Amino acid sequence: MAEMVNVAVDAMGGDNAPAELVKGAVEAVNEDNRIKVFLVGRQEEVNKELAKYTYDPARVEVVHASEVIETAEPPVVAIRTKKDSSLVKCMKMVREGTCDGMVTAGSTGATLVGGQLLVGRIKGVDRAPLAPLIPTEKGVSLLIDCGASVDAKPSNLVQFALIGSIYMESVMGVKNPTVGILNIGAEEEKGNALVKETFPLLKELKEINFIGSVEARDVPAGVADVIVCEAFAGNVLLKTYEGVGMTMLKLIKKGLMSNLKSKIGALMIKPTLKKTLKGFNVEEYGGAPLLGLNGLVVKTHGSSKTIEIKNSVLQCIAFKEQKINEKIKENMSNNGKEKILPEG
Template sequence: MVCLSVDVMGADSGVEELLKGILLFHSRCPECKFLIFGVESDLSLGLKNFSLSQNLFDVIYTPTYVRSQADVFSTLKAGEDTSMSCALRSVFSGQSQGAVSAGNTGVYLALSKSILKTLEGILRPAIVSQIPTCRGESIMLDLGGNLESSSKSLVQYALMGKVFCQKVLGVEFPSVGILNVGTELQKGKESLKEAYELLKNRKEINFYGYVEGDDISKGTVDVVVTDGFTGNIALKTGEGTMRMMSYMLNRVFQSSFYSRCVGFIARPFLQDFKAYFDPRVYNGALWLGVRGIAVKSHGGTDSIGFSHALETAYDMVRMNIVHEIQSTLLQHDFS
């Protein structure tokens, strides 16, 4: 039985919405067990509207939680038993196999690295997630874990992204590209050029070369490698574009009686379109490169999105992704 530790504090949507997400995922995966961490005053109030089986849901009250405005350094220095740190420690101790939080991103990543530690040989962990493309889905990393990345870190992202893509998307020999401002060899930062030179002769990597911003949605490569600053902006831009497209479609089909009639006829196709590009389906980014499963949910997600973050953690546990990454790193010198 897979057991997940869930920090239900610090999200924009509130404790009750995240509890709804847990129950939504539980309805899809009834065999999963949960350790739910939170401050008693907030969590007990949210639990009043839910009936949880004691066999599958253990509630653990913590003295405090990480606020959305919390400073990373100050939080680590304080060393308090927050709902976030307790959830991660339960993974480290073996009480659970994965942790999920929608709280403060910077603190969550720092605590994950501090508590779970990094895998042997990893310079810096990276945030990885699936993204929808014209060809299906691709993998992209880093999505905000490290604002700057050295050439060696980018090479490690490529290797970890390859393994992640093989396991999650089932692509046998995924193509890997470095996100750049152009495909010409002379363009880009020095770290990108150095990473290009390191990757182009690696037989273990199906290296495509440089890709540009529009190649992400095209699905030109299976794995897009970038630094966290660029990756996070690209991710948020894509999510914003999805929402804009959904808004504009609704606006167009509500503009007149004729358009409403057309919209009614096209409703099944529009629903499929909306479902495919719904950012909530892709909610749940994995902190890849640490010794445990740590999944970060968007802070502003709803119950549907949070259920998908839990599903991501559950799938990563079943795929034993941490072991797969470590085994691959030990086979090659990518330090």
């Protein structure tokens, strides 16, 4: 039997905790027998949810944590003072090696801070990027970094390119993934100071399949497998993606209800439209991994439901079995000097 993949789930984080968190974790356990989950949170509340489901009890463990970090709390203070919070306990379990990874729908700020302070970075990694998968016409692209390291330096972006490339190849199975740098024009001389300094460094990097600058306009069409960017720009891209999608959907629905003919038409197209829009929903793809840490930390939306939690837990399998962190370590110590390919 293959080794178990142990995943800590922050049962108290997010708008739908603990119900959706517990349900998602149980569904992951039932879907894949390599998974064991540790549900971390207020024992009584978690057990009450668990009682609703059938599962292999050997692969679900409840770990009591008396405190909860709220979204509005200042991240650093929360991480330092709430030692018995579900989030801090999850992180410690990853740090100590009890768990290979963890999933939280709680405070983004506390997750980013805790990731650096409690889980800790892989040796050689200067900044840990948050890297969500976003839907495109062709499938998905990895957006790295998307909110973890504002005001990053060129050397950080070079590491993001390496880490992102390894992730897309090993976890997502994309052979020789294309890497583009987010820019405001397609030409090499365009961009801000950061992009102009980073571009030649990426061009020289033999470990990646660099295709040059990519414009935000072409990202939804699937212009590159890995989109390298500084956190602020990446966050703006991701959030605009979400916002435009939501607004268009709302406007289309409203438009369709405006007259009888289109109301009838709307009934006929509903299943197809729903399927299409679901495929282009940022939230469908599980959470965003915070990469480059001593273990996988997956941050999902605060509003995450079962499906997202389940997919985030399942992400940890490929992460462990494909030895992503070992590959990142090799590449970091090697640091662009010699070609080390991720194992196909």
